[in-house]
Amino acid sequence: MTTFLGLAVILLVLIILFQISKANELVSSIRGEEDEISDKTNNFHGLLFLIFLVLGMVGAFWSAWHYSDLYLPEPSSVHGVDLRNMFYYTLVATVPVFVVTHILLFYFSYRYSGKEGKVGYHFAHSNRLELVWTAIPAVVLVLLVFEGLRTWIAITGPAAEGAMVVEATAEQFQWTLRYSGNDNQLGKKRVDQIGGENPLGQVWTDQANHDDFISTELHLPVNTPVLVRINAKDVLHSFFLPHFRVKMDAVPGIPTQFWFTPTKTTEQMRKELGNPNFNYELACAELCGQAHYNMRRLVVVETKEEFQKWSKEQQPTYKALGLDKKNPSLEEKTQEEQLSEQEEEQKAEEKDDLAATL
Ligand SMILES: [Cu+2]
Helix, strand or coil: CHHHHHHHHHHHHHHHHHHHHHHHHHHHHHHCCCCCCCHHHHHHHHHHHHHHHHHHHHHHHHHHHHCHHHCCCCCCEHHHHHHHHHHHHHHHHHHHHHHHHHHHHHHHHHHCCCCCCCCCCCCCCCHHHHHHHHHHHHHHHHHHHHHHHHHHHHHHCCCCCCCEEEEEEEECCEEEEEECCCCCCCCCECHHHCECCECCCECCCCHHHCCCEEECCEEEECCCCEEEEEEECCCCEEEEEHHHCEEEEEEECECEEEEECECCCHHHHHHHHCCCCCCEEEEECCCCCCCHHHHCEEEEEECHHHHHHHHHHCCCHHHHCCHHHHCHHHHCCCHHHHHHHHHHHHHHHHHHHHHHHC
8 A cells, every 4th residue: 555655646746747847848938938958957957867877776776685585585496596596697697787888878968968069979880889789798698598598408308217296286276286196106087087076087997096195285305306297177377386496387288397306394494584484385376367366285395204104194085085995896997998888878878868858
């Protein structure tokens, strides 16, 4: 609210200044004064440029320093450090340019403001100058792009061997997190299996599904590579773990993935930040609808032992639904058998429907 009021005040002051200058112009033209700008006006405007330069520079650096507590803490993943370094390289390349060009721009406007009888030096062209100010930015940009590509390829390349596989499925408005269990393999899914107790459409005849479990929290063992397979059921979402510098779109119909290695446990971060209430979080970074904020999930990074313990406590969905007891023969059936059974059922249903309409 205060910010809004502040902005409104600034806007009003600007409008008032604009109106005053307009009125002055009108008064001058009514008086029949010549439309020539005096040295006094030029000097005054030159001075304004200088003041703007000093205030602007101080403001830019002060706000960057003052609001530094809004920045994310040091990255908690291996590749996050590379991304942070890229950020610093870019800053090192651009901040000096920002400072120098702005000093030149505003100081020159002050130093060389218009004076009566003084004619500006007309400088048409210089090949050498053109070459210098084209070549330097080109080289710097090539270096930045090259380093950026190198980092990006390393980050998005194939996952480290033995990476733990987790699946994150987004929908309005929640994440369903599926762990691949002991076999580290996610079981098959089929759209036509989705329903009631099977929100992901897991195919129960696939053995790989039998140890998969679903969790409401994202638990991760420290210093272990994790491969997250990302899906969406309805609209665009985005899998965002700010502290690990992980962000990947969740697109309906196009599975995406991201792998990373967490390097600090939640406990370590709490100590490091001096905040006993700190928690990592998973957010959706795509404005996906009215209850978008509901997609926040708790992320817990723990030691490998703690993770193993937690993981053992989780019940595979297959067991939780009692499918292992309810339908023991299901396990032996192959998928083809299942399919042909379903087809037969469907045919029978169609026959019934036909009979009903007749
Ligand atoms: Cu979302």
